Amino acid sequence: METQSQWGSKLGFILASAGSAIGLGAMWKFPYVMADNGGAAFLVIFILFTMLIGFPLLLSEFVIGRHSKTYSTRSFGHLTGNRVHNLIGHLGNIGVFILLSFYSVIGGWILIYIIRTLFALVTGGKQQDYEGVFGSLISNPLYALGGQALFIGLTALIVAKGIQNGIERASKIMMPLLFVAFIIVIIRSLTLEHAMTGVSYFLKPDFSKLSADSILFALGQSFFSLSVGFGGMLTYASYLDKKTDLTQSGLSVVLLNILITILAGLAIFPATASLGIEAAQGPGLLFIVLPYVFDQLPLGQLFYLIFLLLFFFATITSSISLLEINVSNATKNDNNKRVKAVILLSIGVFALGIPSALSSGLLSNTKFLAGTFFDNMDYLVSNIMLPLGAFLFSIFTGYLLDRQIAHSELVTKPYQEPLFKIWIFLLKFIIPLVIIGVFLSLILK
Numbered sequence: 001m002e003t004q005s006q007w008g009s010k011l012g013f014i015l016a017s018a019g020s021a022i023g024l025g026a027m028w029k030f031p032y033v034m035a036d037n038g039g040a041a042f043l044v045i046f047i048l049f050t051m052l053i054g055f056p057l058l059l060s061e062f063v064i065g066r067h068s069k070t071y072s073t074r075s076f077g078h079l080t081g082n083r084v085h086n087l088i089g090h091l092g093n094i095g096v097f098i099l100l101s102f103y104s105v106i107g108g109w110i111l112i113y114i115i116r117t118l119f120a121l122v123t124g125g126k127q128q129d130y131e132g133v134f135g136s137l138i139s140n141p142l143y144a145l146g147g148q149a150l151f152i153g154l155t156a157l158i159v160a161k162g163i164q165n166g167i168e169r170a171s172k173i174m175m176p177l178l179f180v181a182f183i184i185v186i187i188r189s190l191t192l193e194h195a196m197t198g199v200s201y202f203l204k205p206d207f208s209k210l211s212a213d214s215i216l217f218a219l220g221q222s223f224f225s226l227s228v229g230f231g232g233m234l235t236y237a238s239y240l241d242k243k244t245d246l247t248q249s250g251l252s253v254v255l256l257n258i259l260i261t262i263l264a265g266l267a268i269f270p271a272t273a274s275l276g277i278e279a280a281q282g283p284g285l286l287f288i289v290l291p292y293v294f295d296q297l298p299l300g301q302l303f304y305l306i307f308l309l310l311f312f313f314a315t316i317t318s319s320i321s322l323l324e325i326n327v328s329n330a331t332k333n334d335n336n337k338r339v340k341a342v343i344l345l346s347i348g349v350f351a352l353g354i355p356s357a358l359s360s361g362l363l364s365n366t367k368f369l370a371g372t373f374f375d376n377m378d379y380l381v382s383n384i385m386l387p388l389g390a391f392l393f394s395i396f397t398g399y400l401l402d403r404q405i406a407h408s409e410l411v412t413k414p415y416q417e418p419l420f421k422i423w424i425f426l427l428k429f430i431i432p433l434v435i436i437g438v439f440l441s442l443i444l445k
């Protein structure tokens, strides 16, 4: 028997969806890639892609999820009567499993750093050799695997508690805290000497620095950071009542995601500028540059701890959405099977994640195709599966789904009528073309 869950409130749905969107994409990948790609110019392109490509795809996930009211590997065929269309759901279901396997590696690093920083605060120790410490931590299999296991365990605990008591409650606590913590760090960052150099770097666009690669990346980032293409937003919308306005909720999620992306820049760039440090330092920004920056300031360790917690909230509210997609498909929305599915899937994700966790240590010299095992998993998911999923979502909604279904889900007020037409146009023509263009340029490179 299906015991389909429901969100307790519209706010719960929006915060959980924003929680899924806001994660390593907006806060970890974005700042350093932006620093590499012309600062504010990259931000402008990213916002443009988010509004014209990410947002329409988000609405398409919402429409399919709420109308079918079922899990992602069944919803497509359920709406069109053709089970072949469910392959889109299967692609996403496999994609999120792989994604979580290496997403949790970074989640584990964050947890290890939280524990370290807490210790340092208690013992009053100052760090030195930031790069060396980071390198030795992530290359130590005990820490890498232990952190990853802990992160998956925490994710599993929340998902096991179900939609209202687990995911909704966690999002309602963590998302507001995320904003409060951000504001605290930003005030600290903006009141540093030379902070404005960082702000102007971040807000004054230099379009000459944009390359073809930056545009490709901005596009990929617009799917990744909105969690579209794998059916995560579809899954969350399947737990939604009929009253909630999808366009408004979608817009809230998109704006919150853009806001956090900007806040992350405002927290990081003034701090690095103040000490005259390059922000373009790859993933080490969070673990090497920022601890150094904060260590130079009064109460720096405390602010660094807040910063890490902020990352932890953002990461775990995304990982619970990843696991939830697998769980809803494995249980076919039967809540009686939830706990068992959570346990088995978590073990599976951890097992697949082992080589990724070891990619910075024992397996760091094992390289093929895109680099280490971790790099390959990331490449497969971010550059192939996710854009393919997004492409199929746009084709499905633009060409295969009954127009009336989409209309009944999206148009509840007269002003939404013209927006609906633009939405269909983008899904039918612009989005598939842009994605094909990106694929081709990747292959021909």
Ligand code: PFF
Residues within 6 Å of the ligand: 020, 021, 022, 023, 024, 025, 026, 096, 224, 225, 226, 227, 228, 230, 231, 232, 233, 318, 319, 321, 322
């Ligand atoms: N949006 C998440 C982030 O930016 O970290 C990643 C993500 C979550 C992608 C869920 C896809 C997904 F279904």
